[in-house]
Every structure is written in C-alpha cells, then in structure tokens.
Amino acid sequence: xxFSTHMPEALDQARSAAARGxxxxxxxxxxADGRVLARAGNRTREDSDPTAHAEILAIRAxxxxxxxxxxxxxxxxxTLEPCPxxxxxxxAARIAVLYYGADDPRMGGVRHxxxxxxxxxxxHRPEIIDGISAEESRNLLxxxxxxxxxAGTLARDG
Amino acid sequence: xxFSTHMPEALDQARSAAARGxxxxxxxxxxADGRVLARAGNRTREDSDPTAHAEILAIRAxxxxxxxxxxxxxxxxxTLEPCPxxxxxxxAARIAVLYYGADDPRMGGVRHxxxxxxxxxxxHRPEIIDGISAEESRNLLxxxxxxxxxAGTLARDG
Numbered sequence: 001x002x003f004s005t006h007m008p009e010a011l012d013q014a015r016s017a018a019a020r021g022x023x024x025x026x027x028x029x030x031x032a033d034g035r036v037l038a039r040a041g042n043r044t045r046e047d048s049d050p051t052a053h054a055e056i057l058a059i060r061a062x063x064x065x066x067x068x069x070x071x072x073x074x075x076x077x078x079t080l081e082p083c084p085x086x087x088x089x090x091x092a093a094r095i096a097v098l099y100y101g102a103d104d105p106r107m108g109g110v111r112h113x114x115x116x117x118x119x120x121x122x123x124h125r126p127e128i129i130d131g132i133s134a135e136e137s138r139n140l141l142x143x144x145x146x147x148x149x150x151a152g153t154l155a156r157d158g
Numbered sequence: 159x160x161f162s163t164h165m166p167e168a169l170d171q172a173r174s175a176a177a178r179g180x181x182x183x184x185x186x187x188x189x190a191d192g193r194v195l196a197r198a199g200n201r202t203r204e205d206s207d208p209t210a211h212a213e214i215l216a217i218r219a220x221x222x223x224x225x226x227x228x229x230x231x232x233x234x235x236x237t238l239e240p241c242p243x244x245x246x247x248x249x250a251a252r253i254a255v256l257y258y259g260a261d262d263p264r265m266g267g268v269r270h271x272x273x274x275x276x277x278x279x280x281x282h283r284p285e286i287i288d289g290i291s292a293e294e295s296r297n298l299l300x301x302x303x304x305x306x307x308x309a310g311t312l313a314r315d316g
Contacts (some may be wrong), residue, residue: 048220050227051209060207069208084274086234088267092208092243096195106279109246113279114272116242121271136222 006030006077006103009039009132013054014079014140017041024140025080031063032073032096037062043117054078055086057145059093070094072155079137081130087116098126101137162176164188164235165259165291167197172237172298180219182298183238185212189219190231190254195220212236213244217251228252237295239288242267247272249282256284259295 006028013026015127022042040057044050055078063069075097076090081104088109090098100110109116110128119126164186164221180200189194198215204209214235231300234304236246239257239262246267258268267274270287275283 023283030269048221048225048227049312050221050249051214051218056175056209059211063206063208066198067206067212069202074207083246083250084242084267084272084279085244085250088241088243089209107281108279109242109272109274112275114242114246114267115271116267119271121266123265140283 004034005099005132006036006038006075007079007099009036010077010101011136012138013039013041017043017054018140018144020046024144025054025078027058027076027078029058029071029087029095030075030077031032031062031066031071031110036155037071037074042139046100051085051087052150053083056084056089059089059095063093064097072096076101076126077132079133080141081108081110081112083107087114088122090126091117091122093099094124095126097129099129099132101132102134102141103130159259160210162192163235163290163293164194166196167255168212168235168237168259168262169294169298171197171199172295173192175201175212176298176302178204179187182302183212183236185215185216185234185236187229187253188233188235189220189224189229193224195229209243211241213240213242214247214255215251217247221251230254233257234284235290237291238299239266239268240263242274245250246280247274248284249275253284255287257287257290259288259290260292260299261288266277274293 010026014024020025038058038061079101172182176182196219197215
C-alpha cells in the first residue's frame with residue numbers, strides 16, 4: 001500500500017501546541033482525495049474548552065469546510081492514541097483510517113480502557129495503524145510535562 | 159437530598175431539536191451555585207458537526223461563559239444516556255453529577271458498551287442518577303425516528 005505520511009505535519013502541530021502551553025498533541029485530517037482538510041493542535045486552555053483536543057478541532061474544521069457531518073474516506077493522523085471522546089468522534093465522522101503515534105496507557109481509549117471501537121455500540125470502526133513516529137511523539141509529551149513540573153505547575157490532570 | 163429537577167428544561171431542548179430535524183436529545187448544565195449555565199439540543203445537522211451533541215454544546219457554552227475548561231460542582235441534566243464522546247467530555251470537564259433520562263443500549267457509553275467511567279483511564283467519575291423522565295425521553299426519540307421512517311428518510315446511522 002502506498003501512502004504519503006502526514007505524521008511530520010501532525011508533529012509540527014504538536015510542537016506548536018507545546019509552544020502555546022498546551023499538551024503537545026497534533027492532528028491532520030486528509031480527505032479521500034489526499035488533500036489536507038484541516039490541521040490542529042490541542043487548544044483546551046486557550047479556548048477554555050475541555051473538548052478542544054487536536055482531533056476534535058480537526059474534525060470540526062473539516063466538517064465545517066465541507067458542510068457535512070461525515071468524512072467518508074478521510075484519514076486522521078494524530079500523534080497520540082485518541083482518548084474515548086476523540087475515538088467516538090472519529091467514529092461519528094465515519095473516518096476511514098486512523099493513523100496514530102504513541103500509545104497512551106494513561107488516557108487512551110482505543111487500545112486501552114474504554115476501547116471505544118471494540119463494542120457493538122460503535123457503529124463505525126476505522127482501520128487503525130499505530131506506532132508511527134511514536135518515539136518522537138512520546139518525547140514531545142515527556143519534555144512538556146517535565147518542563148512544567150520543573151516550573152512548579154501541575155501536570156495534566158494533577 | 160433536595161434538588162430542583164432540570165429535566166423538564168432538558169426535554170424542552172430535545173423537543174426543539176426535533177423541530178429542527180435533529181435527533182431529539184437535550185441538555186441543561188447547572189453550576190455549583192444552582193444557576194443554569196447553558197441549555198442545548200443536538201445540532202449535528204444544522205452545524206455540520208458530528209460533535210455537536212447536546213451535552214458537548216452545553217459544556218462548550220458553559221466553559222466559554224466561565225472562561226474555564228473545568229466545571230467543578232456542576233450538574234449536567236440530559237434526556238438520554240450519553241455516548242462515549244459525551245461521557246468522556248463530562249469527565250474532562252469535571253462535572254460533579256450526571257442526571258440522565260432514558261438508557262441507550264444502542265449508542266450509550268455510560269451503562270453500555272465502552273462504559274467510559276468504569277476504567278482506570280477515566281480520571282474523574284461523576285455521580286450518576288439515571289431514569290429521570292425516562293419514558294418521556296424515550297417517547298420523543300421513538301416518535302422522531304418513526305416519523306422519519308414514515309417520510310422515507312433513513313433513521314439515524316442507517
């Protein structure tokens with residue numbers, strides 16, 4: 001299978017998020033035709049919005065641009081295993097392929113915990129390809145939380 | 159325990175959603191001081207946004223109004239068992255109490271399927287009180303889907 005990797009762009013979004021003081025997770029949404037529909041990094045603090053994860057922002061932007069609540073054939077590239085909220089949104093948007101970087105045993109909802117796609121209540125399961133640039137993604141997160149602890153602030157979720 | 163029920167307002171939001179052609183689910187968010195912070199009904203079609211469930215819209219509006227990504231002490235009243243996306247958003251927003259109406263064995267993520275609050279990856283679990291005005295909530299949904307099938311359109315998620 002041939003494909004262009006969009007993980008470097010997703011990692012750029014994660015780095016930009018870190019520079020804004022946000023948890024460094026980035027996402028890129030690619031349409032069925034291979035065109036980039038949206039790029040986003042976390043903005044929960046800046047937007048005062050607990051739902052403003054990179055994946056949700058990318059999905060909302062792409063759907064708004066296309067005037068559709070579904071994105072059949074789309075690929076989502078994200079630097080970290082999605083949480084249950086984002087996994088369920090990926091399903092609702094009918095995204096075809098989920099590419100992600102690092103596993104998230106602490107907050108993830110794809111391979112861990114709620115395993116959102118693995119229940120009959122999930123009506124659309126994307127193809128899942130994980131472990132892409134995982135070390136780079138994990139290093140970004142570790143550096144971010146290490147720096148915040150060093151600065152005396154609380155880590156995400158205390 | 160004394161409390162004011164906000165389910166009638168949530169049901170009003172669900173009825174308004176149905177009138178707009180949206181799946182009739184409604185939500186009301188009440189702050190720790192008992193003040194209503196936000197009211198919302200589903201708007202996925204109108205907004206071309208698969209994340210625009212009543213609960214997400216209410217959480218986003220309340221957080222924006224308060225300039226905070228967390229709503230400690232808040233109560234969320236919603237007419238239907240939240241899906242995994244909404245359950246995880248409720249957790250992220252640190253909502254204290256979730257009151258809901260009808261169970262949703264087909265799409266729910268609280269008592270069914272992903273059971274988002276029942277994993278160690280869930281870092282905040284609200285108190286949950288369910289079955290409030292459940293029959294009225296269920297009837298709204300059944301009437302909505304029956305009318306749509308009658309009109310020759312597809313039911314939610316086909």
